[in-house]
Amino acid sequence: MGTLTIACFASLVGSKSLDFSLKLAxxxxxxxxxxxxxxxxxxxxxGKANQKHLKDYSHSEKYVRELLEKGAxxxxxEACALARGIHKPEAIxxxxxDAMHWYLAKIYNSDRVIQIGGE
Amino acid sequence: MGTLTIACFASLVGSKSLDFSLKLAxxxxxxxxxxxxxxxxxxxxxGKANQKHLKDYSHSEKYVRELLEKGAxxxxxEACALARGIHKPEAIxxxxxDAMHWYLAKIYNSDRVIQIGGE
Amino acid sequence: MKLGVxxxxxxxxxxxxxxxxxxxxxxxxxxxxxxxxxxKENGKSSSLLDKSANFYVLAEDLATRGxxxxxxxxxxxxxxxxxxxxxxxxxxxxxxxx
Amino acid sequence: MKLGVxxxxxxxxxxxxxxxxxxxxxxxxxxxxxxxxxxKENGKSSSLLDKSANFYVLAEDLATRGxxxxxxxxxxxxxxxxxxxxxxxxxxxxxxxx
Amino acid sequence: MSVIDxxxxxxxxxxxxxxxxxxxxxxxxxxVVDIYLEDGxxxxxxxxxxxxxxxxxINNHKAMExxxxxxxESHVKNALLxxxxxxxxKEDLDRFGITEGRxxxxxxxxxxxxxxxxxxxxxxKILAQTKHILxx
Amino acid sequence: MSVIDxxxxxxxxxxxxxxxxxxxxxxxxxxVVDIYLEDGxxxxxxxxxxxxxxxxxINNHKAMExxxxxxxESHVKNALLxxxxxxxxKEDLDRFGITEGRxxxxxxxxxxxxxxxxxxxxxxKILAQTKHILxx
Numbered sequence: 001m002g003t004l005t006i007a008c009f010a011s012l013v014g015s016k017s018l019d020f021s022l023k024l025a026x027x028x029x030x031x032x033x034x035x036x037x038x039x040x041x042x043x044x045x046x047g048k049a050n051q052k053h054l055k056d057y058s059h060s061e062k063y064v065r066e067l068l069e070k071g072a073x074x075x076x077x078e079a080c081a082l083a084r085g086i087h088k089p090e091a092i093x094x095x096x097x098d099a100m101h102w103y104l105a106k107i108y109n110s111d112r113v114i115q116i117g118g119e
Numbered sequence: 120m121g122t123l124t125i126a127c128f129a130s131l132v133g134s135k136s137l138d139f140s141l142k143l144a145x146x147x148x149x150x151x152x153x154x155x156x157x158x159x160x161x162x163x164x165x166g167k168a169n170q171k172h173l174k175d176y177s178h179s180e181k182y183v184r185e186l187l188e189k190g191a192x193x194x195x196x197e198a199c200a201l202a203r204g205i206h207k208p209e210a211i212x213x214x215x216x217d218a219m220h221w222y223l224a225k226i227y228n229s230d231r232v233i234q235i236g237g238e
Numbered sequence: 239m240k241l242g243v244x245x246x247x248x249x250x251x252x253x254x255x256x257x258x259x260x261x262x263x264x265x266x267x268x269x270x271x272x273x274x275x276x277x278k279e280n281g282k283s284s285s286l287l288d289k290s291a292n293f294y295v296l297a298e299d300l301a302t303r304g305x306x307x308x309x310x311x312x313x314x315x316x317x318x319x320x321x322x323x324x325x326x327x328x329x330x331x332x333x334x335x336x
Numbered sequence: 337m338k339l340g341v342x343x344x345x346x347x348x349x350x351x352x353x354x355x356x357x358x359x360x361x362x363x364x365x366x367x368x369x370x371x372x373x374x375x376k377e378n379g380k381s382s383s384l385l386d387k388s389a390n391f392y393v394l395a396e397d398l399a400t401r402g403x404x405x406x407x408x409x410x411x412x413x414x415x416x417x418x419x420x421x422x423x424x425x426x427x428x429x430x431x432x433x434x
Numbered sequence: 435m436s437v438i439d440x441x442x443x444x445x446x447x448x449x450x451x452x453x454x455x456x457x458x459x460x461x462x463x464x465x466v467v468d469i470y471l472e473d474g475x476x477x478x479x480x481x482x483x484x485x486x487x488x489x490x491x492i493n494n495h496k497a498m499e500x501x502x503x504x505x506x507e508s509h510v511k512n513a514l515l516x517x518x519x520x521x522x523x524k525e526d527l528d529r530f531g532i533t534e535g536r537x538x539x540x541x542x543x544x545x546x547x548x549x550x551x552x553x554x555x556x557x558x559k560i561l562a563q564t565k566h567i568l569x570x
Numbered sequence: 571m572s573v574i575d576x577x578x579x580x581x582x583x584x585x586x587x588x589x590x591x592x593x594x595x596x597x598x599x600x601x602v603v604d605i606y607l608e609d610g611x612x613x614x615x616x617x618x619x620x621x622x623x624x625x626x627x628i629n630n631h632k633a634m635e636x637x638x639x640x641x642x643e644s645h646v647k648n649a650l651l652x653x654x655x656x657x658x659x660k661e662d663l664d665r666f667g668i669t670e671g672r673x674x675x676x677x678x679x680x681x682x683x684x685x686x687x688x689x690x691x692x693x694x695k696i697l698a699q700t701k702h703i704l705x706x
Contacts, residue, residue, distance in 0.1 A: 002425050007704070009592065011130070013202045014160050014237065014452045016367055017344070019501055027417035033425070040596075041133050041588060042161060048204035055504045056455065057202035083132045083176035085167035085209075100599035104613045105606030108574060112424050113702040114342070114431045118133065119238070119587055121327050126568070128456065133588045135269055136246070138637055146319035152327070159460075160452060174640045175591065219463035223477045224470030227438060231326050232566040233244070233333045238451055239562040248583055249622060250348050254445060254485060259558065269586040273625060278667045298636045303584055304628035304643065304672070332561075334443075334569045337698040346447055347486060352581060352621060357694065367450040371489060376531045396500045401448055402492035402507065402536070430697075432579075432705045 002111035003034040007103060009118030011042035012060045013051075017116050018043060022063050024114075029070045036110065037067070038103040039076035039095075041118045044084060047076045047091040061092060068094040075102050121230035122153040126222060128237030130161035131179045132170075136235050137162060141182050143233075148189045155229065156186070157222040158195035158214075160237045163203060166195045166210040180211060187213040194221050240264075242330030245271035245286070251336050255286055263291035264330055266322065267314070272299045276309040283311050294325065338362075340428030343369035343384070349434050353384055361389035362428055364420065365412070370397045374407040385411050392423065437476035441560070441567035444487040448506050449497065454490050457481070457570030458509035465516055480564060481513060481520040482557045487570075488526040491549055493538045511540035514547045521560060524551050573612035577696070577703035580623040584642050585633065590626050593617070593706030594645035601652055616700060617649060617656040618693045623706075624662040627685055629674040647676035650683045657686050657693055 006025055010017035025035045039046055046060050053059040068074060075096035081087075088097055096102070107113050125144055129136035144154045158165055165179050172178040187193060194215035200206075207216055215221070226232050241260035245251055246269040255265065265286060267275045274284040275295040287293060293314040300306070300316070307316060317325070326333055339358035343349055344367040353363065363384060365373045372382040373393040385391060391412040398404065398414070405414060415423070424431055444457040461479040468476060483491060490506050497505035513520060522537070537549050561567055580593040597615040604612060619627060626642050633641035649656060658673070673685050697703055 004421075004424065009589070011161055011203075013199070016449050016451075016501065020344075020366060023417050024420060028421045028424075031418065031421050033421065041592060042130055045164075045203055050206070051204040052201040054198055054202050056198070056459065057452075058501060058503055059202075079173055079175070080132070082171040083173050083178075084130075084164055085170040087169070090204075099602075100596050101601075101603040101605060103596070104576075104600055104603040107576060107702055107704075108603070108607055108611060108613050110702070112429075112431055113576075113704070114424070114433060115704040115706075116342075116433045117589060117705065119582065119589055123323075123326065128453070135585050135587075135637065139246075139268060142319050143322060147323045147326075150320065150323050152323065160456060175595065176588075177637060177639055218466075219460050220465075220467040220469060222460070223440075223464055223467040226440060226566055226568075227467070227471055227475060227477050229566070231331075231333055232440075232568070233326070233335060234568040234570075235244075235335045236453060236569065238446065238453055247586060248625075249351075253347075257484075257554070260562070270583045270622075270625075273583070273666075277625075280665055281667065298632075299585075301632040302636045302641075303625070304630040304632075306630075332441075332564070332567050334567050336445075336569060345450060346489075355620075355690070358698070368447045368486075368489075371447070371530075375489075378529055379531065396496075397449075399496040400500045400505075401489070402494040402496075404494075430577075430700070430703050432703050434581075434705060 001032045003109060004028045005036040005038065005106045005110040005113045007038040007040060007115040008043040009041040010116060011045045013057045018046060018060065019058050021116055022060065022067065025067055025072055029072060035072040036106040037072060037074045040080050044076045044081040044086060047081060047095045048086050049090060049092045064092055120151045122228060123147045124155040124225045124229040124232045126157040126159060126234040127162040128160040129235060130164045132176045137165060137179065138177050140235055141179065141186065144186055144191055148191060154191040155225045156191060156193040159199050163195045163200040163205060166200060166214045167205050168209055168211045183211055240331045242266060242325060242333045244268055244335045245274060246335060247271060248273040252286065254336050264325065265291050265293050266325065267295040268299050272303060272305060275311055275314040276300060276305045287311055287313050338429045340364060340423060340431045342366055342433045343372060344433060345369060346371045350384065352434050362423065363389050363391050364423065365393040366397050370401060370403060373409055373412040374398060374403045381409050385409055437478055439478050439480055439564040441564040442479045442481045443567060443569045444483050444490060445485045446570060447486040447489045453570050454487065455506055455509060458506065458513055461518055462513050462516060479518060480560050481518055482561065484523045484557060485526055488522055488530065488532065491522055491538050492532060492536050507538050510538045511543055514540040514545040515543055517547055519550065521550050521552050521557055523557055524553050527551060573614055575614050575616055575700040577700040578615045578617045579703060579705045580619050580626060581621045582706060583622040583625045589706050590623065591642055591645060594642065594649055597654055598649050598652060615654060616696050617654055618697065620659045620693060621662055624658055624666065624668065627658055627674050628668060628672050643674050646674045647679055650676040650681040651679055653683055655686065657688050657696060659693055660687050660689050663687060
């Protein structure tokens with residue numbers, strides 16, 4: 001079994017790229033791999049708790065809590081979050097806050113890395 | 120003097136399109152035009168107060184307050200905001216919350232409309 | 239139809255913009271659209287400049303990218319935000335962002 | 337170099353992907369990249385399918401867009417998320433998203 | 435006291451971003467715009483699909499099953515049910531090989547309107563007669 | 571216990587989105603990655619600009635003046651100052667007519683490194699020798 005690090009720069013609502021990241025993470029965990037997720041740019045919106053689930057929009061909160069329970073490590077870029085007005089106390093519990101070197105260190109210790117852009 | 124309605128679907132941090140919207144709005148107000156701004160999709164992030172101003176990121180809060188003072192009407196899509204976990208009490212004071220028909224009604228009463236996409 | 243078009247990107251928008259026609263057409267190059275006004279690809283100016291249209295480029299967005307007036311094709315007029323407001327109200331009736 | 341490429345869009349990514357080479361190359365079509373596997377433009381399959389590579393397309397992203405197995409070019413293998421995980425770990429060493 | 439036409443141009447393909455979805459939802463909201471207008475005033479969207487935007491109108495989307503979100507197909511059907519005109523560029527459909535039999539319709543829901551496949555030149559004429567154009 | 575190379579490919583043009591900026595800032599952060607690694611371990615980014623990404627390296631940006639944000643030029647200079655290798659695709663520079671005299675450098679700040687203009691084939695070789703590739 002290996003370690004997969006996924007970075008996601010796209011916001012959940014408004015893009016299906018973060019949906020893809022979460023589904024891929026779940027599939028990898030179910031096959032016994034270790035998964036790290038780095039959220040940067042608009043991806044940091046995922047760390048905002050109390051998202052309302054509307055039918056027209058993707059919804060992450062439940063999904064993210066499930067990944068955390070299954071052992072995924074999830075970290076968001078503190079600077080990207082703060083610049084968007086998202087502060088630590090608002091984040092979903094269990095999501096780490098750190099800077100880019102956290103991601104680089106996870107890359108060092110990963111067998112595979114996939115970085116998913118925000119555009 | 121005329122009325123200009125600007126819609127913006129792009130997020131401020133991570134895109135220069137919202138910067139453009141705000142600068143255009145300011146220039147129009149200074150020439151004596153009336154300005155309405157509709158924020159949808161990731162543009163609703165602008166309604167989040169307490170953004171931290173970091174040098175690497177565009178910053179809107181001060182700019183938005185200035186536009187409101189100069190008489191611009193700014194409204195953000197309630198559904199888009201809620202889906203992102205942004206709730207009314209967190210929004211910058213003076214920004215309205217409404218739905219898409221607010222925008223369509225402003226279009227009806229505008230001389231010019233420019234809709235700025237989020238991609 | 240008097241159509242003003244904000245061209246806000248470089249390679250990704252060329253196809254859509256090239257199809258546009260109007261009795262009076264204005265292309266306003268902003269953001270990475272400014273490269274259409276200032277870069278010659280393989281020695282050739284952007285094909286958008288061959289359209290029958292008026293061309294404008296936003297000075298700020300040129301300078302932000304290290305481009306100067308000297309880089310701008312002679313068919314393109316350099317404008318600021320105030321000029322853009324006047325273009326919108328006085329020269330064009332419909333305005334789109336592509 | 338064993339390179340797996342997630343092709344996630346249709347018209348905007350073709351140039352970048354067409355330049356890629358590797359000893360072993362895999363293109364995994366997802367999101368609007370699935371149109372490369374399922375749409376013939378002017379009767380011609382996507383030029384990406386002419387590359388010397390293995391091709392995969394994500395079943396969910398086909399179905400989401402109203403496309404079915406019958407639409408998929410015979411050179412492309414239909415896969416699910418579990419298969420994608422196995423491709424990443426077993427078939428390719430570097431993985432990029434374009 | 436009059437009704438104005440606005441052009442709603444959808445040029446982005448489905449789902450990767452929410453752009454196309456927002457085009458349809460903005461158009462559909464015309465139904466309730468009178469809340470903010472005076473008697474006799476109104477806004478009539480003319481929805482035009484061009485370029486990669488025509489890829490939105492292949493039928494049989496499975497978006498709710500796969501992503502838990504309302505499909506663009508549902509939005510198209512709703513738009514037809516509320517009597518919006520939706521024009522689809524014929525040249526682009528032909529280019530992508532999408533036959534009429536694969537297009538979304540809302541007959542089963544009792545809609546009178548259908549997707550209208552028209553040449554690009556016709557879409558240009560329609561847009562020229564609108565007061566404002568929104569590009570999605 | 572070893573140092574790995576990673577490829578940081580920047581293919582998006584400057585400023586409209588923050589993609590290119592994030593490419594440089596992620597690369598520069600290699601300097602402090604040892605906080606989370608053991609002695610002797612490290613990550614060396616190889617920054618490669620291709621396609622529209624080469625448009626980032628024209629000098630004399632006025633981003634702070636116009637947008638109040640750190641310019642990409644500053645990020646490039648910082649990257650050179652911390653001894654990162656930055657490779658710029660020669661074919662793409664030529665295609666866009668960007669001459670060497672217009673390229674950003676950090677000589678004034680005392681950097682030893684310069685932007686390295688190399689053919690696309692060379693960039694491919696560099697990337698083939700990295701352990702992972704991040705595309706911005």
